[in-house]
Amino acid sequence: VRRDWKYPTTLLCIYGFFSTVKPLEPFLIPFLTGPDKNLTIEQVTNQIFPVWTYSYLAVLVPVFLLTDWLRYKPVVVFQCLVLFSTTAMLLWCNGVLEMQAMQFTYGVVTSCDVAYFTYLYSVVELKHYLKATSYCRTAQLLGYTVGSVLGQILVSFELMSYDNILVFTLVLTGIALIGSILLPMPKTSMFFHQMRSARGETDGEGSECELVVDYEKSAGFKMDFLQCFSSRTLLVWSAWWALATCGYNQTVNYVQSLWDYVEPSSNFTVYNGGVEALSNLFGAAAAYGIGFSSADWSRWGEVALGALSALEGGALFAMVFSANIWVCYCGYIIFKSLYMLLITIAMFQIAAGLNMERYALVFGANTFCALVLQTIITSVVVDSGGLGVDIVTQFTVYGTYFSIIALIFFLSGLYTTMCRKPETETQREYPEEMFKAEDDAQIIIGTKF
Numbered sequence: 001v002r003r004d005w006k007y008p009t010t011l012l013c014i015y016g017f018f019s020t021v022k023p024l025e026p027f028l029i030p031f032l033t034g035p036d037k038n039l040t041i042e043q044v045t046n047q048i049f050p051v052w053t054y055s056y057l058a059v060l061v062p063v064f065l066l067t068d069w070l071r072y073k074p075v076v077v078f079q080c081l082v083l084f085s086t087t088a089m090l091l092w093c094n095g096v097l098e099m100q101a102m103q104f105t106y107g108v109v110t111s112c113d114v115a116y117f118t119y120l121y122s123v124v125e126l127k128h129y130l131k132a133t134s135y136c137r138t139a140q141l142l143g144y145t146v147g148s149v150l151g152q153i154l155v156s157f158e159l160m161s162y163d164n165i166l167v168f169t170l171v172l173t174g175i176a177l178i179g180s181i182l183l184p185m186p187k188t189s190m191f192f193h194q195m196r197s198a199r200g201e202t203d204g205e206g207s208e209c210e211l212v213v214d215y216e217k218s219a220g221f222k223m224d225f226l227q228c229f230s231s232r233t234l235l236v237w238s239a240w241w242a243l244a245t246c247g248y249n250q251t252v253n254y255v256q257s258l259w260d261y262v263e264p265s266s267n268f269t270v271y272n273g274g275v276e277a278l279s280n281l282f283g284a285a286a287a288y289g290i291g292f293s294s295a296d297w298s299r300w301g302e303v304a305l306g307a308l309s310a311l312e313g314g315a316l317f318a319m320v321f322s323a324n325i326w327v328c329y330c331g332y333i334i335f336k337s338l339y340m341l342l343i344t345i346a347m348f349q350i351a352a353g354l355n356m357e358r359y360a361l362v363f364g365a366n367t368f369c370a371l372v373l374q375t376i377i378t379s380v381v382v383d384s385g386g387l388g389v390d391i392v393t394q395f396t397v398y399g400t401y402f403s404i405i406a407l408i409f410f411l412s413g414l415y416t417t418m419c420r421k422p423e424t425e426t427q428r429e430y431p432e433e434m435f436k437a438e439d440d441a442q443i444i445i446g447t448k449f
Helices: 006-020 025-033 041-048 050-069 073-092 096-111 114-123 126-156 162-181 203-228 232-262 272-292 297-322 325-351 356-382 391-419 431-448
Strands: none
Touching: 006 073, 006 114, 006 126, 006 162, 025 041, 025 126, 025 232, 025 272, 041 050, 041 096, 041 232, 041 391, 050 073, 050 096, 050 114, 050 232, 050 356, 073 096, 073 114, 073 162, 114 126, 126 162, 126 272, 232 297, 232 325, 232 356, 232 391, 272 325, 297 325, 297 391, 356 391
């Protein structure tokens, strides 16, 4: 499989593009609260949307393990099937319970995202990682942008009803499903099947060897995990990653509710699709442009995290208290662009001294911590079983949340800059791995944005 990297990469690009073209996604709140579903904004915000967070947390770890054990492709196909069923439920189901079931299945879809790039790295040689990653990530970004722009055009010019847009999305998902089925099956995986293709023993001997290898790798993972987080630098950047990603996900998940509150879609031509497209483009440009910066992030990184996190909090407060839809749109674009900028710096700082397997451990730990925090905030603040506060109070909480993050990291950064010497990279990882780590860092930055 690895001899011809262009074939699986092309199929994965086709899958990545057609599975991310979702024209209705920027208009989900107007669709659910309009005459099609006739739900209230309180039902959508406090009862339906929280299910996605709970579902994502519940299935994340099992899916992560199954993805490697099944060697990626089955999970990619499964993700597309569940995405198809999620869109179908959105089209044909009604009521709170049915929409909660739809959000549960979408949580399963989100948890399967890990299979996209891990599949790529299992069928492509290391020397082609950067180019293949760039192609596949570009296909996804193009899909998100095309979906947002297409949705805006279809809604603004009334070319399609919401139901017909969903039917069109089902067709696109069907094309993605065909691409996923045609993907070649990898022979190896990162953890469970790493040695299998290299063994030529009998079945009995092979099974015994595999048990030994798995035991040794699991012990090695524990050592790697402890060593990774023994570095203060990596710990600080990981903490910001988890905290900021939690707040970012909450903001993105509920921002349409705020827009609908500020300017109800029933008496205003919404431009949600255009705003999402612009935020993606500006965010990608910010993430790309930071690669040309010569700043010493190991020294000034924490101060930058604090200062720019404060701007994120300010953008959220402006969205809440302006009561103007255009200020809300601009604040969202600024917020999303700043997050993409900072998460790119964080990913590079973490990846610069780690090989790919250790980065996978750190990435998984950070994502899980962010999801646990998000679940706590959702259950306490958003869920109708908790406080169930209104959308304005929610975004006031999110603005305060980012302000606290900003204060903590800014003060910590000042203390580190004045009183401590920055850690050297050799303290974080073995020197002989540094050359490969730089390549991995570039791959990872391309993977995210």
